[in-house]
Amino acid sequence: MTLNFTNLKKTVLLFVLLTCWLFQAQAQRMSVSGKVKSQEDDQPLPGVSIVIKGTATGTVTDAEGNYTIQAQKGETIVFSFLGMKSEEVVVADQTTIDLSLTADITNLGEVVVTALGIKREKKALGYAVTEVSGSQLSTAIEVNAVNSLSGKVAGVDISTPTAGPSGSTRVVIRGNASLSGKNQPLYVIDGVPMDNGDMGSDAGMWGGYDLGNGISSLNPNDIESVSVLKGASASALYGSRASDGVILITTKSGKVKKGIGVEVTSNYTAERVLSRFDDYQTTYGMGRQGVLPTSIENAQTTQVAWGAKLNPNVMVPIYNGEMKPYGAVNNNILSFFRTGSTATNTISLSGGTEKATIRMSVSDLRNQDIVPGTGLRRNTFLINSSLTLADKITISGKVNYINEKVDNRPALSDNPNNVGLALLGIAPNFDQRWLSQNYKDAQGNYVDWNGGNIYRINPYWSVNEIENTSTRNRIIGYLQLNYAFSKSLSFQARGGTDFYSFRYTNFSPKGTPTVTSGAVEELSVNVFENNFEGLLKFNKQILPEFSITAYGGGNIMRSGRENSTSNGQEIILPDIHPITNFRRQTNIYQLYKKQINSLYGATQFAYKDTYFVDATFRNDWSSSLRPGLNSYFYTSLSGSYVFSNHLENQRFLSFGKIRGSVAQVGGDAAPYQLSLNYGLLEFSHLGKPMGQVFNTDIPNADLKPTKTYSYEIGTDLQFLEGRVRLDVAYYNARTVNQILSLKIPVTSGYNNAVINAGQIRNKGIELSLSATPINNTTSGFSWDVMLNYTKNINEVERLHEQIKTYELSAARWAGAVIQAREGAAYGVIVGRKFKRDPEGNIIHNAAGFPMPTDATDQAVLGNGVHKWMMGLSNTFKYKGISLSALIDLKVGADIYSMSNALAYQNGTAEETVEGRDAWYASEEARLAAGVSQEAWTPTGGYVGKGVVNVGTAEKPEYVANAKPVDPELYWRGFLENSPEYFIYDASYAKLRELTIGYTLPPSIISKTPFESISVSFVARNLFILYSNIPNVDPESGYNNGNGQGFEYGSLPSRRSFGASVNLKF
Template sequence: MNPLHDLFIKAISKRSLFLLAVCICFELSIFAQGNMIITGQVIDVNKEPIIGATVQDENNKNGVITDMDGKFSIKVSSRNATLNVSYIGMKSQNVKTNGRKQLTIVLEEESVAIDEVVVTALGIKRESKALGYAVTEVKSDNLTAGRENNLMSALSGKVPGVDISTTGGGVGESTRVTIRGNSQLSGSNAPLYVIDGVPMDNTQLGSANENGGIDYGDGISSLSPDNIESISVLKGASAAALYGSRASNGVILITTKSGQKKQGLGIEFSSNISMVKLLSGFDDYQRVYGQGRNGMPPLNEMDAKGTTMSAWGGRLDANLPVLTFDGSYRPYGNVENNILSFFRTGFATTNSVALSSGTETSTFRVSVSDMRNNDIVPSSKMNRTSFTVRGSTQLGKKMGIEARVDYTIENVNNRPGLSDDPSNIGNSIIGLAPNLDQRWLGDSFKDEHGRYIDWNGNNIYRTNPYWVINEMRNKTKRNRIIAFINYHYDILPYLRFQFKVGTDSYNFQATEFSSKYTPTAPGGEMTITQRNVREDNYEAMLRFNKSFLKDRLDITAFIAGNIRRNESDKLINKGENEVVDGLVSITNYSNPYSPQHALIKKQVNSIYGALNIGWDDYAYIDFTLRNDVSSTLSKANRSYIYPSASGSFIFSKFLNIENSILSFGKVRASWAKVGGDTDPYQLNLSYGLSNVIFQGTSLGVINASKVPYRDLKPTSTYSYEFGTDLRFFKGRLSLDLGYYFQTTKNQILGLPVSVSTGYSKAMINAGEIQNKGIEMALSFVPVQTKNFEWESTINLAKNKNNVKSLHKEVKDYQLAAARWGNAFIYASEGQPYGVIVGPGFKRDPDGNVIFKNGLPTYDSDIKVLGNGTYDFTLGVQQSFHYKGLSLSVLFDMKWGADLYSMSARQSHANGTSKETLRGRAEWYESEEQRKANNVSEANWTATGGFVGEGVMNIGTNDNPVYVPNTVAINPQTYWTNVTSNTAEPFIYDASFIKLREMNISYQFPIKWFSKTPIRSLSLSLYGRNLFTFYKNVKNIDPESNYSNGNGQGLEYGSLPSRRSFGFGLNLKF
């Protein structure tokens, strides 16, 4: 470990204890005594008492906090004292006593319509009216309404221009977040995550490709939503430019909760319990024909095992006993719920407790959150515990310190395999014939000696799911610390110096274990992957903020420098062939692999600054400039500069036209250029040791698969944005509308090269991608009375993407490959990013499929079959409030993407899809007639069967004559042929409409607890992913993707998606 890093962590801990001591001392302090006692009560507009409001004498600064009835008693300095009364979320008031000894003070809710403050780059809070770019902020209550355990998934539908998806990898899965489309070919399209000013490493630690894999989550998936105060999404390059090269895809700023000044001592407890059920199911599976081939049930042991995943057998008959895979005879009838019964009801609980305190000069908050989640997949579960300490104190009039430490422990057992992984239980059970019950697999997955029992004709890649959950285990453990300490000194009232040190450090260990007799590892196998990752940031900043010309001219500026150091240490140990059966230890293998070790270091030095000018509260202009120097680029190219400019004009104020109809009107515009570097060690060859031993020494090898390019240059992203913010009827109707245009040039990517070179790719600069689109955030209050309010929010975004160019010798760049069907995900010139390509049906000039001998014909060349990226998103949220009762409903909609479902391909190949019923009865009847007439297949013209929709050529190739296809064939033959040659029939429109979230809560009247220490009590019922109202993909969730990489639109063996609903309690003292 880095000694400086260890010293920093120790300093943080000592500082936290100091802050706690300071806060306690302030709580016990006795303020200056006054000459007169004033009593009174603080209430809201509904005459409800306000507990914990601060009442302070402006003259002697003596202050008190209202009790459970909103009452107070304070000693003031004179008969005509001025009392400052404040409470979070309420407008503060200055009340003159004028000799009165008894006061009733009414506080109104604070308006946030025009002077709303949002968190922007580098954690700087600014009024939204001054911004020339789009920033969307989501508050804590909105984030936790559906009790989604994955923080980023909780944002779905709530921010225009942000697309969020997951892999279906179960508990602790990673999320894929893109802002305003995809812009990177080989690098990540993910935004930068910043927590309280500390950049966070969000590397996805495991993923799946066409051959399989396991999603081991990412950094953001381990954060507890209960600790979050708000999330700000910086979308355009202008908004994010100050964060440097990593921010070209946008920035997500996460602000955690803290103690509030003048709050006093408070305790908050929340508890939530959720039940997790299946959302999607296999509702399009046929229940007419059972296990077997060519219309016949299994007749012997070989058939009984070899056709468990083939439903091309005879018509189901519960009175017919047939031989099954385990040697038992069972009724050949339909088994209800034969697949979904494998999954259990999951449960998730989250309990959090927080202690907070605040005085005029200090704040403090400590919290503990514990989450336990048992997934629908048996033996899959996750535990996450977070400890957070945050505090601040003012050291005199000029100095102040703020610090925070967040420590998270995450343990996950048995994450499901994805794609074509042998541990993917989806691939095994979703193809089960309808007369077979998955429970029978659990009764006979191993014999009395612990050996694996074959159930499917020795198909080693379709492992018995009960063997998977019991004998192919995986476990991950992650310990993470995110911390910072920030010191500031006010040199002058308008000039502040601050120094901040932040760290994000975690260690991660993944263990994969396959016991002896596992089909793909007969001798047993174990792999342990360990990663230690750390990022340290050191930032010094000088800030200037002053008003001139009688406060009409406001100037804010800063200049700053930052040193960022990244280090990643990865070690993989693997062993095969167990020595002692059942002993789970990496030393218990006779065939250990040489450890694989990788150490990666990177440093970026930066200097940056900003100038913000405001005139008379209606005109604002901002300029930023940043220079990064990256260690990953050559000396000639490692320094790169990117500027930005933005402005906003509040025309309603300038023209003095603000009235009861138009409350506020603003236009904005911005421009920015952002640079980007690459991963370490892309410029030169790297070396390593092979497993080959010669004369007692490992032979050296070139440890690289890519040809390095020493003249790599930084990428460049150019962004333009225009928008308007209009508010009507005193804020009851708000419209934020924006247009953006973004181009990313000079991409850093690897182009395929001949294998004879010894490399797979060559690194170059090439490629240009363009994104343009519109975003709309509409909010209106149709009904508002004294006790009832209905608020509606609509978030809409439309993005148009185009791959403008790649390279003079390459017009298609592969982003991903499918395991079956010869399909790929490409970035192709002139096409949207992420098209699904592959060979398709051969068609006539009118678009009809051309058949020959009853079978379709195929193009030899690949063509575009679909696109895996959504281009239109819509979130609609409805909120209703009646006194203390609230109802919130969120609908999430996406259009424009396609999905290649290899699960659908499999269900057609094995005869379980309802579509495979077409022509079956007719074909079997025709076969009976053929056999009765003793005619060979070659001499028989089928009287019925599957007749494909299309045409056949009765002319010549040079002079075709097309007529409707009339040739009937065996449906099994047809679907076997189609599934072996093309993906086209299994590419579906992945559009959907979902009831994403619902929350019903009740806030009990505080007067009910006037005799108790309770300050607030609320109960809630909530649900997440409750219903899918519209979809085109059959049997699976349209959001299913087995990878969170750049190649989207591929699904294989997806597990059912989950819906959750539960109960929550929130209590404050």
């Protein structure tokens, strides 16, 4: 599957020339011109939308509020502007129409984008849809636009691993519903479904790399709006892939205006470390048993801080024999990381007439991460155009090309190349900068620094010698034809494609501790998805107060994925990366294809602009299920009632609506789970290729589609003429027939059996409250407040008669796992606990050490999913100045921090200081007395907090533990025996975003060649306002999979400060 970029360039060029050639084609009409102002301050309004009602003919006002439009006598001109009440004027004989628009804070006619890209009035919807404007995303100056949604949309949980700007993002809408699926929404870009699969972001218990996912590559400056379709009723028309919700992204398009508009946006941000290592001790240095390291052998304990008390006046050898002071080093870990930076420049050209519109943009993004050597460069090109022919035919299309290159993505979790993991264990007297000077010798060989621990590689070797690069080329586009049979009936045909190629190389030179002979990994992935659809639309005012809108259509979706993985070992010539330079090579090739055929339809009824009813249906036929079981039909029904239309007095309650919906959505399986799969081996016999069955799971030809049944009720209320707005929703969703792998005895020849099993329920409440406490039109000062709140209650109601737990993720240490457990919430953290008395105190044995439960006694220790979330923003405006702040709050999740567990094992945690002096004094006395440890009664040491049983097992009697022990042995046991002590509350509150902006007034702009100039200053992730976990960011995690709640060797989180300039002319 090869992408021909030469043909692509020719096609794009032809498309641009055709559009420009027809750009001025338009019908002859009377010219109507005028000026539009704001009634509040009598200032001109630039950007007012002016459209001939019932047609596609329109324009917008310029910087002075002036406009010109071609109209015919008797036609109605509609003037509309965001935040203003729309006005309609019927054209008579006048050629000049001036008017003033008044503020409309009620916004009752708000229009949002819904399924299939159809724009509808929000008051008519029977389900929840939240729309976020593109300006809210671009102002945030995030490399990944989706991250900017955090805290802004009720019901949406966004999390990112600590891989930085090149990493992936996990988005979950209304809770986890799938055991084996991704639990992430379908992304639809301008009507084209986008593959959001990750290339390898499962940095699990043994570590790995986050290679990003698809949605992270979009240019925020090209986004017009984002609509979040939350429930099954909202997303049912998109079929099985929309069972976890849909995020619709609409990109910017050309507008009707005089001439060609030019827009330039430049952003720059600087990134610094946000995390603080605030619970590390600076009392004791490297070594063991309180002994000062005096030899090179002892100095190899650079990642162990059980040595003597620090004294900067004492000189000790380090790993390479140099003598260094034995004193504490300030900001030791933080000094490894640099100041990162991101610079983005976007230039766009746009324009249009009544018959044709076009917008083209080019962007360049350059990022340097805080991890040395890590960087990202992204270039995008977008062209979006439409052309109307003969008043009945409209042709529109889009091509979006993205090229992204990433150098040296950071390793995560337990990967030996993870610099975070290496740095976290460094003793407080060992300056990590010493490693930068001596990580290799004069011949280029690796220099051991930590006693031969090959799984903790010198971080400077990792960032300077180990190389990984990736390149992604992506094209998203469509071509659409609309034909209007009449004002009531039209047909739409569309072909859309999403194609990308991904190339990744990871090179380890000769001498790398884990692969001393050198190694390389090459990954090549090609992915495509093509959608062909037709849609018939009908819209008719049947009676003066009754209207009907109906849609009916079909879709053919074809997708494929081609994976090629090659591994080489034993390098022949140094520093030559291609796999042909390695003596041993292995290759794996995989090909996946899938097709879904669909028929769908929708009907919408409206009566008196008060009562609204919607009904949808869809039937999918999937190639990944066998005939007879591959057809699944689902429907939705929703309605709303605007009861405020029946209120005589609307002074207090300006608007009121109740809504409700019921729906079901189906889901299919991944390809090739129905029958045996075969492949060729790397060797042959008698010159013939050898083959084998590649399945590790027993195939199941009788798999049934997954089904989700849901209902939702809610209300929309506006008070005091729209000054206070409240949206509340309650939802309840049940997902059944989960498709998962059941572990079976290996004697069967397989590891798992693929079955239908499992039932998960999500129910919860969403609340969005916004208010305008101050809106002084005289002074130009306003204050807007927005609060959104989400509480989701999840339960795994049923799994299978043979299993009561299903593993989602496993930890590196102490046997902890994350499970879906029958009767519990999704994502519980499970492991051994410490034995406790009835009062909850840890029971210690006679030797003074804590006693874990039996290995088979696995208990629920926490849950990695937050119970509730809240976002709070305040926006103040004064004339052209704006100030906005967003606080993001999540409560109720837990996290197993293996980074902190490692700090206790290595003696770098503050709590490990207690009892050391007393133990070392006791040991000194014991040695002086010549007594063995077995015969000696310690005179001091660490006394574990808890109790000891002085009675019997049958009749226990607990007293306070008073047995002093070696602190080093005590805390090492905590890491190895149970994860319980290192399960922390992962609740947090962050100042997620702070923005100060200024837009020059029209009185100044009119004297310049520009239409508008705006400047903004932005800070992201400015402060952690609340956290209950030391040393790591509570958002930390090492992948974006279903098993959330583990972190290990996490890289620091980042805060950013930046500025943006936007020029239009």
